[in-house]
Amino acid sequence: MITAPSDRYDADGKAGIINIVTKKGSIDGISLSTNLQYGLPRIKEYFNAEEPQRYGADVSLNYRKNKLDLGLALNYLRNDIAGRRVGDVNTTIGDIFTSFPSEGERSLKRENYGFRAPATYYLNDKNELNAGAYLGHRDQYRLADIYYNNTKTDLNNNTVIGQSQYFNSNLVLKSGTFKVFNLDYLHRFDETSSLSLSALYENALIEGWTKNRNLTIDNFNDTLQYTLNNGYNPLKAFRAKIDYEKTVVHGKLSVGYQLRNQLQDRAFDYLEKEENDEAFVVYPEFTGSISVLNRIHGLYPQYAGQVNKLKFSGRLRFENAYRRFSDDRGGEPFELPLSNLFPSASLRYNFSDTWALKAAYSRRVQRSTNNELNPYPEREHSETLEQGDPRIRPEFIGLYEVGLSKDFKKATFYWNIYHQNIQDIVNRVNSVYNDTILNRIYTNAGRAKLTGSDLGATLSPIKNLKAFLGGNIYNLEIRGFLFENALEVSSRGWVYAVYSNISYQITTKASLT
Numbered sequence: 267m268i269t270a271p272s273d274r275y276d277a278d279g280k281a282g283i284i285n286i287v288t289k290k291g292s293i294d295g296i297s298l299s300t301n302l303q304y305g306l307p308r309i310k311e312y313f314n315a316e317e318p319q320r321y322g323a324d325v326s327l328n329y330r331k332n333k334l335d336l337g338l339a340l341n342y343l344r345n346d347i348a349g350r351r352v353g354d355v356n357t358t359i360g361d362i363f364t365s366f367p368s369e370g371e372r373s374l375k376r377e378n379y380g381f382r383a384p385a386t387y388y389l390n391d392k393n394e395l396n397a398g399a400y401l402g403h404r405d406q407y408r409l410a411d412i413y414y415n416n417t418k419t420d421l422n423n424n425t426v427i428g429q430s431q432y433f434n435s436n437l438v439l440k441s442g443t444f445k446v447f448n449l450d451y452l453h454r455f456d457e458t459s460s461l462s463l464s465a466l467y468e469n470a471l472i473e474g475w476t477k478n479r480n481l482t483i484d485n486f487n488d489t490l491q492y493t494l495n496n497g498y499n500p501l502k503a504f505r506a507k508i509d510y511e512k513t514v515v516h517g518k519l520s521v522g523y524q525l526r527n528q529l530q531d532r533a534f535d536y537l538e539k540e541e542n543d544e545a546f547v548v549y550p551e552f553t554g555s556i557s558v559l560n561r562i563h564g565l566y567p568q569y570a571g572q573v574n575k576l577k578f579s580g581r582l583r584f585e586n587a588y589r590r591f592s593d594d595r596g597g598e599p600f601e602l603p604l605s606n607l608f609p610s611a612s613l614r615y616n617f618s619d620t621w622a623l624k625a626a627y628s629r630r631v632q633r634s635t636n637n638e639l640n641p642y643p644e645r646e647h648s649e650t651l652e653q654g655d656p657r658i659r660p661e662f663i664g665l666y667e668v669g670l671s672k673d674f675k676k677a678t679f680y681w682n683i684y685h686q687n688i689q690d691i692v693n694r695v696n697s698v699y700n701d702t703i704l705n706r707i708y709t710n711a712g713r714a715k716l717t718g719s720d721l722g723a724t725l726s727p728i729k730n731l732k733a734f735l736g737g738n739i740y741n742l743e744i745r746g747f748l749f750e751n752a753l754e755v756s757s758r759g760w761v762y763a764v765y766s767n768i769s770y771q772i773t774t775k776a777s778l779t
Contacts, residue, residue: 276526277564277583277608277631280663280686299326308348314373315411318346335386340379347374351410355649357698362427363419364701366649368434370412378404380444396450403443410436413483414648416702431483432490434648439474458513465506472499478645487542493645494537494546499636503528517571517578524564530636531557534644552643558636559590575616583608585631591639591656600656606631620673632661638692638708646706651699654708662689681721684740688714695748712746712755730771737764 268282275283305320322343329336351372356365380402387395411433418428450464476495482488509522536552539545563586570579585606592599610628617623638658643651669682693711696704718740725733739762746755769779 276524277585277629278633279630280632280661280665280688282628282665294331295329297328299328300324303343305345310348312348312350312371312373314348314350314371315409316346316373316375318348318373319344319375320346333388335388337382337384339382341382342379343377345376347376349373351412353649355704357701357704358421359698359701361421362701363421364416365419366414366416366702368412368414368649370410370434372408372410372412375407375409376405378402392454394452396448396452398446398448400444400446404441406440408438408440410434410647412436412648418701433481433483433486435477435479435481435486436647437477438646439476440472441474442470442472445469460511462509463507466504468501468503470501470503472501473497476645478648480648489542490540492539492546495534495644496537497532497534497644499530499532501528501530514569515571516573517569520566520568520570522566524562524566526560526562526564528560529557530560531555532636532640534642536642536644554594554642556591556593556636556640556642558639560587560633562587577614577616578612580611581609583610589634593641602659604660606662622671624667624669624671626665626667628665630663630665632663632692634658634660634692634708643705649702650704650706652694652706658692658708659690659710661691663687676726677723679721679723681719683719684717686714686716688716691744691746693744697749709748710746711744711748714742714744716740716742718761731768732770733766733768735764735766738762 268285301324303320303322305318308318322341322345324339324341326337326339328338349372350370352369354365354367356363358364380400382398382400384398385396389395414432414434416428416430416432417426419425420427446466446468448464448466450462452460452462454460474497476493478493478495480490480492482490503526505524505526507522507524509520511518511520513519533555534553536549537546538549539547564583565585566581566583568579568581570577572578585604585608587604587606589602589604590599591601608629608631610626612624612626614622614624634654636654637652638654639656640654641656643653646652664687665684666686667682667684669680671678671680690710691712691714692708694706694708695711696706699705718738720736720738722734722736725735727733739760741758741760743758744755745757747753748755767779769777771777
């Protein structure tokens with residue numbers, strides 16, 4: 267886990283990257299690996315319509331002979347989540363106070379499967395070709411069956427002037443089909459320098475719908491209102507990279523260039539009807555199509571090395587980014603050109619073979635998604651219309667971190683303290699659409715500060731047994747203005763998490779986790 271990754275990697279994301287290093291096999295032949303997963307029953311009763319199902323399996327086949335290394339892999343995973351939603355929302359319009367508390371189930375049914383085919387060909391000691399393909403599919407159903415109890419009160423005399431109860435069944439499907447192909451070439455000039463070229467193409471189709479039905483409380487076959495949102499979201503993306511590395515005094519110098527190009531279209535319909543026998547009516551003001559183009563050029567030098575007990579690295583990434591948003595309403599496209607520098611640096615000092623201190627800084631970016639840019643409302647729940655803003659600016663994050671680690675004979679320990687300055691943080695905020703519907707909008711909410719600490723320990727009390735226990739806690743504060751400086755933002759809260767795992771090596775070929 268690299269919280270301040272080097273600039274040869276994308277600057278996207280707030281938390282860094284997970285770097286997986288694989289080792290080349292040394293023995294020719296065929297190998298087969300399989301895994302089975304099964305999730306235990308849910309711990310807490312949420313009174314869901316269906317019990318969550320959690321199980322999965324994967325199989326990998328690898329063939330290696332002389333200069334050729336081929337692989338095939340299949341995986342399947344069903345990973346449902348049980349849950350419940352309890353809410354209390356109210357609006358005040360003039361002298362009328364409307365309260366609409368709600369409670370009911372909110373669960374997820376998630377299913378995905380995929381196919382992978384990596385291949386490596388070693389032309390000679392200095393040249394290597396890698397190719398790969400990934401085909402995958404994922405379905406996610408989110409069910410929210412919610413009971414609402416609406417009450418209207420006249421604030422002049424605190425008199426209840428209206429009450430109604432109804433049942434809202436809200437079912438959302440998000441379905442995605444993904445295809446990714448890559449081709450990489452590596453040339454080693456000698457033991458001190460190398461050149462790598464890589465290209466990746468991605469084609470995805472994300473589609474789905476939201477079925478939002480308001481039903482009478484005593485007869486679920488009686489429809490009060492039915493809204494249907496259909497969405498179709500194809501994506502095409504391409505990226506290319508060239509990297510050169512050279513061993514120099516006390517370390518390694520790297521330079522590189524990367525191109526990223528992504529085109530994502532989206533078409534959606536908003537339909538509504540009042541009663542069972544009525545036909546759906548299209549709402550043109552909530553129906554349309556959009557197109558988002560992102561193009562990013564990245565250029566980066568980096569130097570990393572070691573002097574005695576001190577390891578260090580310094581890098582600087584320059585990005586020229588361009589985003590264009592357009593829709594089918596005939597207006598001028600909204601363009602956002604940006605040029606930014608992303609510096610980062612890290613230090614690690616080993617006091618001894620067991621004690622180490624590290625410090626790091628990096629500047630990163632969180633780019634906006636299609637949902638955050640789409641200005642057309644979607645009926646997410648009975649009480650919510652959700653929409654984005656094509657003028658949203660990306661978040662820029664400055665990440666500072668210091669950490670301490672210690673190795674014992676049968677244990678290891680680490681402790682990190684971190685701080686983030688987030689410029690133009692993106693939040694979902696609510697405004698009033700009508701007395702019982704909120705307009706949930708994605709927007710830049712100002713500047714945020716996040717300060718926290720995480721620590722963990724791995725213990726090996728007996729042979730072949732390892733136990734890990736860790737925790738993370740942070741405070742997030744947001745300050746700014748919304749709705750063209752009409753509303754001041756001042757929000758603060760704590761977040762914490764605790765996690766653990768235990769593994770036991772039964773034999774050299776079998777383990778339990």
